[in-house]
Amino acid sequence: MEQSYEQSLKRLEEIVKLLEEGGLPLEKTLELFSEGTALITSCSKYLDDAEQKITKLLGNGERDA
């Protein structure tokens, strides 16, 4: 994902709001629509495709609870 999930979601909500308010030229509407569907696709992909990555910082943990 190029931008963070948070940013994508925010943009998506913005697009829906713009479209719901209406009054935009058809061309602009379709442009926003395709941007919105692309964002939904990339967000879904971000959620679905991820396999948790675990990295470790060097430390000196011991065997206890």
Place this chain on the structure above:
Amino acid sequence: MITPTPTVYSVNDLNTYVKQVLDNDENLKYIFVTGEISNFKAHYSGHLYLTLKDEKAAVKAVMFAGNASKLRFMPENGMKILAFGTVSLFPRDGSYQLYISDMQPDGIGALSIAFEQLKAKLEKEGLFSPLHKKPVPRFPRRVGVVTSETGAAVQDIFNVLSRRFPSAEVVLRPAKVQGEGSAIDIAKAIKEFNELDAADVLIVGRGGGSIEDLWAFNEEIVARAVFESKIPVISAVGHETDYTICDFVADLRAPTPSAAAELAVPDKIELKGELLSLKQLLFNSVKGTINNERANIRAIEQKDVLRNPIVRINENRKDLVYISERIENLTANAVNLNKNKLGTLAEKLNALSPLGVVARGYSLVENKGKIVKSVADVSIEDEISMKLSDGSVVAKVLRINEG
């Protein structure tokens, strides 16, 4: 000791002798004494001086800096304690005292006292203030975890994180969570995360255990590290009922490590639901716009000009015919009107014509081509012509009778 010849002791000899007697008495070594603290004095050297008393008696006591530094609470006047130590004599004063090597509050545990004291101190400093609480990000890219690598807590945290939000990277900094040096290690781990900027949110904690096991999370050094952390910290120590200083300082307190993981990341299922409803809204809103546009097009299609151009042309033609007819009518009317006017004028003109006058029986007299209007216009013997309606008569002037 009693001899026939009395021995005379110096004061110092006496005190030294009594000290020896006390020191050699096994019953006075490593004993427990309970009492209430009074005359408490913490010397700058670190030694603690106090008097232990009960309802009937008092005894002086001292605790040297080496032992005092290990205390987890600060003794206070009026505090009832259980002291552990050895009885001896301070030769200079000749007073015997209890040399305390360890003590704990009688009744409530030393740790509880320490807990309350540190809590009160940090609260006063404002470390627990809501003003200092940082918001936990909703969609962290990296979740930092400070806990034991081998404990149950780390597995619980990993399980919840991977179930709820596998998109986030988990960064584990294994730390010693109990025993000697654990508080220092936890504090260090928190600092490392901040120095490396290695996480967007931190989970600091461990699984359940005794108050001693959890003690590292009640240490000031951990509390300060949490407070100073730029990265929001979720504290997750022990079970639901365990409260630690770390919990109070943290930006968010979770009852358990699993709960901390749930607070750290959003739920993937919920997010997918959210995306789905956004998708629905997106489609619906665009559908609405497209339907509107379609309705507009339909409305335009309904117009005659697009439906059949011939109709429009015929309509234009009709208009044209109507206009030309109207023009013709108007012209005709105008002409008629003028015709009538002309008739009237002609009649008027006719009435004024001299010929008309002649026709009514009058005659027109001319002399040498000029109309005769006066006797002065003729002379005797002039030949004058008289125009009648059906011809003219030429006559000679015989006489002139002036008017």
